[in-house]
Amino acid sequence: MKRAFAVGVATVLLVFGFLITFSVGYFQSQSLNLLEGKNVFRKNGYRPEYHFAVIGQADDTFWKSVREGCLAAASEFQVAVEFNVPRFTNLEEQMRYLDIAIASKVDGIVTHVLDEEKFTPLIDKAVDAGIPVITVEAEAKKSKRNAYVGTNTFNLGREAGKLVLEAMGERANIAIILSDYIDGAVNVPQNLRIAGTKDALENMPGMTIRTFSSSAGFFSAEEVTRRILIDYPEVDAIICTSAKDTISSAQIIVDLNKVGQITLIGYDDAPEILRYIEKGVIYGTVVANPYEIGYESIRSLIEIKKNRMTSTYVDTGAKVVTYDNIGDYTDTLTKNADEEQSEP
Structure with missing residues (x-):
C-alpha cells in the first residue's frame, strides 16, 4: 500500500x-523578442522610447517573417516590441494576449484579427484607453482601429486565379482549400479571396470552382487533398490559402503520383514551397510580403505616437513566384538577407 x-x-x-x-x-x-530588443538597446547605449505589443496567429513561416519585419523596425526606431504568437491557431489565446496588452498599458498594439465580431470590443477598449491599434493581415473595419497594414485579400485571390489561367488555359476544375480557423465563424478575408479568384475567371465558362475547408492541424490539408483527388477525379487544379496547406497538398500530390496531372497554386514563400516549385510540383505561389507587413505596422505606430496620425490603409502588395522567375526571386531573398546581416 x-x-x-x-x-x-x-x-x-x-x-x-x-x-x-x-x-x-x-x-x-x-517574451523572447522583448528580451532581444532590450539587449540591443543595452549594447547601443539607449533606452526604448516606446513598448509595443504584437499579437500574431500560429507560429509558421508567414508569422516568422512578420516578426523579423517588426524587429527590424524596432531596431531602427529604437522601440521595444513584444511578439506574442500562440503555438497553434487559438482565438481565445489571441484575445487573452490582446487583453493583457491593454491591461499592461503598452504604447501601441499590432494585432491579427481572427474574428472581427469578437475582436472589435477589445480593439475599441484599447483605443478608448489611448492605445493605438494596427490590424494586420485580417481587417476589423467596424472597430476603432487606427490603421490596417497588409495585402488586399481580394487581390491575393485574383492573382491565384490568374495563375490558374496561365497554367490551364480557359478550362479547369478547381478546388480551393480554405484554412478554417474558427468553426462556424464567417471568415471575411477568405470570402474576399474566393471573390478575387472568381473575378479573375469570370469570363471563362469552362472554369468550375469548389471550396473545401481544412482545420488548424498541420496534417488536415493532407487529408482534404487526398479526399479531393479520390472523390473528385475531375479536379485538375488546387488553390491553397496558407503555407501549411500548400506544403501538405504538395506532399499528397507527390505521394499519389499526381505530379504533372494536378496544377497546384500555393501561398507564401516558405523554403519548402520554393523547392516544390523548382521540382515542378507547385506551379506557382502568391506571396503577401509578411516582412513588409511587420515593418510597416511598427512604423505606423511610430507615426501615430509622433504625429498623432498615419495612413489608415497600407497595402503591402503581393508577388507571384513561378518556375520562370524563381531564380531571380531567390537571388533577391539571398541579397536582402546578406544586407540585413551586414548592417551594424
Missing part, C-alpha cells in the same frame, strides 16, 4: 515538474 502510494506521489510530481518546465519554456519563448 505504501509502495503504491509512493509511486502515485512520484508520478504526480513528475507530471507537475513537466508542466512547470513546459510552461516556463513556453512563456520564455513568448
Whole structure:
C-alpha cells in the first residue's frame, strides 16, 4: 500500500515538474523578442522610447517573417516590441494576449484579427484607453482601429486565379482549400479571396470552382487533398490559402503520383514551397510580403505616437513566384538577407 502510494506521489510530481518546465519554456519563448530588443538597446547605449505589443496567429513561416519585419523596425526606431504568437491557431489565446496588452498599458498594439465580431470590443477598449491599434493581415473595419497594414485579400485571390489561367488555359476544375480557423465563424478575408479568384475567371465558362475547408492541424490539408483527388477525379487544379496547406497538398500530390496531372497554386514563400516549385510540383505561389507587413505596422505606430496620425490603409502588395522567375526571386531573398546581416 505504501509502495503504491509512493509511486502515485512520484508520478504526480513528475507530471507537475513537466508542466512547470513546459510552461516556463513556453512563456520564455513568448517574451523572447522583448528580451532581444532590450539587449540591443543595452549594447547601443539607449533606452526604448516606446513598448509595443504584437499579437500574431500560429507560429509558421508567414508569422516568422512578420516578426523579423517588426524587429527590424524596432531596431531602427529604437522601440521595444513584444511578439506574442500562440503555438497553434487559438482565438481565445489571441484575445487573452490582446487583453493583457491593454491591461499592461503598452504604447501601441499590432494585432491579427481572427474574428472581427469578437475582436472589435477589445480593439475599441484599447483605443478608448489611448492605445493605438494596427490590424494586420485580417481587417476589423467596424472597430476603432487606427490603421490596417497588409495585402488586399481580394487581390491575393485574383492573382491565384490568374495563375490558374496561365497554367490551364480557359478550362479547369478547381478546388480551393480554405484554412478554417474558427468553426462556424464567417471568415471575411477568405470570402474576399474566393471573390478575387472568381473575378479573375469570370469570363471563362469552362472554369468550375469548389471550396473545401481544412482545420488548424498541420496534417488536415493532407487529408482534404487526398479526399479531393479520390472523390473528385475531375479536379485538375488546387488553390491553397496558407503555407501549411500548400506544403501538405504538395506532399499528397507527390505521394499519389499526381505530379504533372494536378496544377497546384500555393501561398507564401516558405523554403519548402520554393523547392516544390523548382521540382515542378507547385506551379506557382502568391506571396503577401509578411516582412513588409511587420515593418510597416511598427512604423505606423511610430507615426501615430509622433504625429498623432498615419495612413489608415497600407497595402503591402503581393508577388507571384513561378518556375520562370524563381531564380531571380531567390537571388533577391539571398541579397536582402546578406544586407540585413551586414548592417551594424
